Amino acid sequence: MRLRRGDDRTLGVLMATPTRWIADGTRAPAHDERGPRQAVRAAVEQMIEVPADVQDLVLLLESGPEEGVLLAASGTWRLPCEGEGDLLAQARARIAALRQERMRQLKRQRLPDQLIAYFEELNAAAAEDEVFRALAEHALRIVGAHTSLAFVREPARGMLRAPARPGAAPTEYRACLLWDPRFAEPGLMQALDARAGGPCAVAAPLFGDPATSQVAHVPVADEGVLVLTERREDRVFEPEDWDVMRALALQAEMALRRIRLIESVRSLSLTDSLTGLANRRHMDVVMEHAWASARRGEPLAVMVLDLDGFKAVNDAQGHQAGDRVLCQVADVLRSEARGSDVVVRYGGDEFLAILPGGNAAAAHSLAERVRMRLNGSVGVSAGVAEYRPEIASPDELVRDADRALYEVKRARGCR
Known part of the structure; x- marks a missing residue:
């Protein structure tokens, strides 16, 4: 089961200096004393049409040779600098931090509703494949990554295999992967790990996309593995991401036990206990x-x-x-x-x-x-x-x- 995200950029940013727009070369307005946020917004809107998806308007204002001022809807910062290049580098770093924090906030806000939707889907699942499909789909949506995969473990064959799609022909190809003991514990792999001679060469298919930079994996008891792949070099799976992934896997384990218990009861009700034949x-x-x-x-x-x-x-x-x-x-x-x-x-x-x-x-x-x-x-x-x-x-x-x-x-x- 492989799922792919579209685009997770939810923070629009405009950045400018007093002499030029860094993004597109448009000239910026002079500094306005009315107040940083209102002044910047008003001045910018007089000169250009601010896109509707810009949630944080960020301007870099040079106030002297030793420092600059970074203005945004969510805050104002002074940045010491030794030159324009250094000032811009600091501004970009601050904007990256701003975007990352905004993403964290949005994820936290959405998490309760997303978990409820996930639990409801698990409770409605009547087959094990449905559980693994729900796990992959909701992990991609909740944690955020480039792709999400759920593999079912087949110990007798020493491999992991994606669950069958609903209504798929029995002969339809399903993604598969050789089992490796590393998958039995949560962990993070880099592309170097999957190279020939690396510590986990069997994971090479996960890095089939040359842009894939890292892979996070979390076991689902002894039943399978949840895998999230990421392409962005600056992507970091933070502690709270690992907590969420473990929680999603634990809920999937509970759903699998529920389904197997129901199947066991159903089997007992339809099977002769001595011979194993139908009753x-x-x-x-x-x-x-x-x-x-x-x-x-x-x-x-x-x-x-x-x-x-x-x-x-x-x-x-x-x-x-x-x-x-x-x-x-x-x-x-x-x-x-x-x-x-x-x-x-x-x-x-x-x-x-x-x-x-x-x-x-x-x-x-x-x-x-x-x-x-x-x-x-x-x-x-x-x-x-x-x-x-x-x-x-x-x-x-x-x-x-x-x-x-x-x-x-x-x-x-x-x-």
Whole structure:
């Protein structure tokens, strides 16, 4: 996730001497005794049209060989000087300080509202990628930088990767970066750090823009990294910037934990705790969609599978042995089912497979593959039902498969 700012210059400045305008050569007015701010503003507006975006009007007035006076809307300063060049250098330094302080003030004023907007977006996020996108977007807006990137860590591959864009194709390129231990702590990198043989050569892609001068990075727990890049040579990430970046990353961590907790609860509510297969509640959700497709003409089959003699296993070897058998059968069913099939622990020693787009032959084939994989370690019986227009409901389809199962068991003399 890479974001780029437009232009963050919010302080307009005009600077002049009594003999000429430094910026454009326009002649400046004589000094007016009415008061520094009002006099300067009035005099300047008589000679030129002051742009609307000029928030601080700054003039450099030479009052003698030893000193000058710098006038601005926010203050008046005397500057000692030894010559015009030195005076101008001091004036420019004062103006730079004025701009920097104005930027600090504006950031502080905007910070509460910006943080509220960020928290609201995090609270509304329903997926982890949404959290990382919000982090990158709001960090750029709140902290200020040239670009902002959020990377998700993939420990198994030893890399960092940008989250997918909403609606993007799975094959769409996403920015990536090799992991380096330096990213595990907040820090600042210079372009020299990312050169071949430097302390963090893997960060070279972050300096792909030759104008990028430095990179600030803050970890998001073990989940990822927030990166801000800057082009201005005089840019300084100040202590308050680092405090804000850490706070943004901490809030992102909390949002990620919330999403994972919700996913965990949802998974527990839809999954059988012993086998890890879908449970009856999950089955109802899947069946609702599969049934709607079947009513529109798509094939649909259901297979109910029951273990032969399972009660005897429990009685002779105990429930733990019975649980191991159930998990074994569940693993075989999971591996033999198609990706579109849903396998359910239906109850006790019964399993059910929903085959959207499948027919009775496909369901019987699945049952036979499971029987062969189990290789006699436990016997199984299966009943199959296929959707027909005269079947009134999903429950009736499952009952047809149940009836077929018990016909098979009765014919084989199984319990």
